[in-house]
Every structure is written in C-alpha cells, then in structure tokens.
Amino acid sequence: MVEPRIIRIAEVEVDPNQIVAYKALLAEVGAASIALEPGVLALHSVSLKHMPHHVRVFEVYADSAAYEAHIQTPHFLRYKHGSADMVTALRLVDVDPILLSAKLGPC
Template identity: 35%
Template structure:
C-alpha cells in the first residue's frame, strides 16, 4: 500500500513536470533488474540536451546544511523529473567544501522545467548564502557510445 501511494505520488509529480508535447507514459516507473527504482521513466537525450559539471564551493560553516539541501534536490529531481537524466554529486576527499555535480538534462526544455520547479527554487533560495563560488561548465562526452545511467535506490 505504501509503495502504491508512493508510486501515485511519483506519477503525479512526473505529470506536473510534463509539457503537452511529451507523450511518454509516466504511470510507469524505471525498472532495474526487474525492480522498481521509484523513479519516473526518463526521456531520451535530445540533440539540444545538456551534459554539465557544476562546480560549487561551499562556505565551510554551512557545509553540513548545504549537503542536506543538495541531497534533497537531487533525489526529488531524479525521482520526479523525466528530463533530469543524471544528478550525481561528489565532494573532494581533500576538501569536502568543493563539490562537483554531473548534471544531464534531456533537452533545453527539460532544463528550463527543472530550474522553474518548486524543489529547485527552494534549494536555490535556501542555499544562496552558503555558496562561495559556482561554475556551470557545459561538456561534450568524448565517446558517443559511452553512456551513464543514474539511479536512486
């Protein structure tokens, strides 16, 4: 029952992030090895998709709090947004204030939908004063045959 309600909530959240032009069935959730991952079915990467390394430096006194917000926005985005294909965040072992996020969006439209979402706006506003530096560095994959799938367990 709990899973069914969670599934309905994801489906609803997915539908809220869908434009009228996107016709994938979001009643479905991603499967991995036959198991429900609790994530929306993802849109395919489009020619105007984005592969990005976001490099963030956090003021040390806010690090713990910042990480909570970053984990929250990453989880909600991956679970509910069909066009958010990866959001994989890592922190340097030698300086945990230096965070890099591999962000992949299926299209410009998917990216615009993401930054307009309530969960992203909450993260952005609540963490503004915690961020010392931010570089958004768009990237081109070296090998088109090499692909990454990002799952939240």
Template identity: 35%
Template sequence: MNTRISLSLLLTLSCSAVAQGQKIVAPPVFNIFELVIKQDQNNAYDSLAEKNITASVTDEAGTLAMYSAKKKTNPSVAYMFEIYADSDAYQQHLNSTSYKDFLRNSPDILDASQKRKIDAVPQFLADKNIVQSDKTINNFVIVDVKPEFGQAFRHVVLPEMAQSINLEEGVLAMYAVTDKTNPNRWYFYEIYASEEAYQAHRLTPHFKGYIEQTVEMTTYKEAVAIKPGKLMNKGGLMYEIK
C-alpha cells in the same frame, strides 16, 4: 535539417529509451558545476543537495541523473554532475519547485562568487541504474589531448568506455564530455560499485589498450580525488555523439 519535437513527446521518447537501455538521439545536456561551501555549512549543503537531487530525478521526466561529490583534499569544494534529456528538460528543471528551493537556500550555504560552470559537450554517456551503497565510488578525470590526435583519441576512448559499461558488472556509469570552449579538453566522470570493481576495471584488456594507445596523445591528465555524496539516476542511458 532543423527538426523540432514537442517537449512532451520528446520526454516520453527519451524516458522510454532510458528504461529500455536504448540509445537517445537528441543531444542530452550535461552540466558540471564546481561550488564552494561556506565555513561550517557542509552538513547544510549535503541536506540541501540530497533534497534537490531526490526530488528532481524522481519527479522530473527529463532529469536523467544528478550526482553530488566533494573534493577529498578539501571538502568545502563540491561538484554537481547533471544530465538532462535535452535543453527543454533542463529548462523545465530550472523552473521546478525543487530547484527554486535550492536557489532560495543556497546564498546562506554557498559562496556565489566562486561558483563555476563548465559548458560541456556530451561525447559518450552510458549508465546503469545506480543503487548507492557505502562502497560506491566515483572518479573525475581531466585530460587535454593534442589537437592533431583529437579524432584518434576519440576512436580509442569511446569504444573502451562502451566495452566497460557493457562487459563489467561493477561499472555503473561512464560519461565523457568535452569543454565547449576548448574541444581538446576532455572530462570523464565514472561511477563504480566499489573500489574492487574499479581496480578490476584497470586490469581489463580494453582499459590497458586505451592507456597504451593514447599515451602519446595527451599533454595533461588530472585525476580529481572526489568522494560521492548523493548519487541518483534513472539508469539505462546510452548516448554517443555522431
């Protein structure tokens, strides 16, 4: 079935669903960018990223979330995580004044030759309205799943993430996507109110169950240590692929 909904109606429905904490049916767009900041341009990048994030999430109905982060071991490596209601909303963002301003200023700040975009397929996206503080932390984890365990892994990890966002006050966002070119590679981006909230999460029965049940299903795990920059969303997103 090929059903097309007008942009204005889709954005209205999507934002209404977000506000009410309802599930979004149309596949959102989830982007992960890895960027390299030029020498002595870290402060300039922080300012430019914050300006773009604030304007985009505030002014664009279909921009649901934008998060900046830097690698702890090498702050010149930055990440941008973005969520849009659908491909039309993403296109609207690309045509926005804030994004064009970002593009205009970025050549002086970013090394364009080292920019990398991960083409991601959303599997589970859920969040609460994030009010960032000095205690807010984020995690970025990469997991490779054995092909024969693809469905079994999905059936364990997605319910675990749903329980985490629903039962734990300190869990602010749980996102899982797969690599479009390698569906056995999973990317997890998570936001917690504090380190204490994260450690409490690790002690929950659902998290321990996930670890125990999937220990033999994976071939590779990497926790990329990152420090949050500007974190901003509309909140209330709930999407799970069918």
C-alpha cells in the same frame, strides 16, 4: 532533428561552516529532481576528498526544455534560495559526452 542533451558539471564552493546543511539540501533537491522530472536523466554529486566544501555536480538533461523546466520547479527554487548564503562560488561547465555509462545506485 533531435535536440542534444544538456550535460554540465557544476563546480560549487561552499562556506565550510555550512557544508553539512548544504549537502543535505543538495541531496534533497537531487532526489526530488530524479523522482519527479522525466527530463532530468542524471545527477551525481561528489565532494573533493581533501576539500569537502568543494562540490561537483554532474548533470544530464534530456534537452534545453527539460533544463529550463528543472530550474523553475519548487524543489530547485527551494535549493537555490536555501543555498544562497552557503555558496561562495559557482561555475557551470558545459561538456560534450564521450562515454556515459553507470552501474551505480544511491549512496
């Protein structure tokens, strides 16, 4: 039996005074994750239009082993430690796919 993909939405609230630095750090770890980790299938980061310090990250991992490997990488650990004083709230929401498709490139 094939293990299902891990799909989640991270709901992150960031100190508004640190949002520029947070977004740079998030973009850096996201790019490294996609480039270096075959098990990281998708990472899409957005902020709410009228509350830019509210960030959402849509994450897709090949399986739980890929996710566990991801959170041990140097780039993820750099993000985790580097953003510790920036993040004021974090909620991870596991979701089931209905339709996953895209024609997006880097923004």
